[in-house]
Amino acid sequence: MKRNKRSNHETHTIDEPMELLPFLLSVMENRSRNSVKSILTRGQVSVDDDLTTKHNYQLKPGQTVMILKNKVAAKVNKMIGLSIIHEDKDIIVINKDAGLLSIASAKEKDLTAHSQLMDYVRIANPKNRIFVVHRLDRDTSGVMVFAKNEKVKRTLQDNWKRIVKERTYTAIVDGTVKKPEGTITSWLKESSTLVMYSSPKEGDGLRAVTHYQKQLSNKHFSLLKVNLETGRKNQIRVHMNDIGHPVVGDKKYGSNTNAIGRLGLHASVLAFEHPGTGKLLRFEADVPDSFMRKFK
Known part of the structure; x- marks a missing residue:
């Protein structure tokens, strides 16, 4: 395990699989268990730049854990x-x-x-x-x-529907998506257990339309560019499950894998007319490295 200490944080590179809390306890031997749990709960720990507060987060070799040392460090950041x-x-x-x-x-x-x-x-x-x-x-x-x-x-x-000109997500999904592109249309409803599901019957729920394009794929996963025509609750997650390729890590909607240690869904682009000036603005967030590593 490699360790790098700086004035406001320290980083560790993981050598072997283990859960996050036991790992933190092992590298912060001078702190009590409650103190380490508090550091985790306060959001001072991230894995590969993704914040996590889950005690049982499963670490994998090659991942980087960053720990903000204290509240002062949090303020600095x-x-x-x-x-x-x-x-x-x-x-x-x-x-x-x-x-x-x-x-x-x-x-x-x-x-x-x-x-x-x-x-x-x-x-x-x-x-x-x-x-x-x-x-x-x-x-x-x-x-x-x-x-x-x-x-x-x-x-x-x-005016959301009118002023938003582009809303693009990147999704890593289970399996090899055969079609290079496609459109999924259904009517979404919510169950008594707060799970969204599709109805093929017109008008039986809220109409949801999702467009996708395949960017990369292998025998295990596919990377999709997803554009929303409508913005319903859990829309992408439901629709990916509908076509037999649930979003990676999405146990709620059909995935049996947790290959990247998180949900494989990322809001890549949002473009809209500024509410004050009317000027078209476009903002982009790079696709996480954890997504791309599955295709190298």
């Missing part, structure tokens, strides 16, 4: 699990890591993109606020936009 791509007086656009909640849920009050951005804008003025425009699932990485006032939030949400 400003925000954990996200980076700001663009900011102006109306909006903030970020690249969110897998593992970070977009916003707190009723059951989970952990570190979120929303809470960190709220703290960030309040450095300048304690009255400043951040407003959620749309969300990414916790385990989905990529481009997100937040509004800096309620008027901009309403403008974006009320």
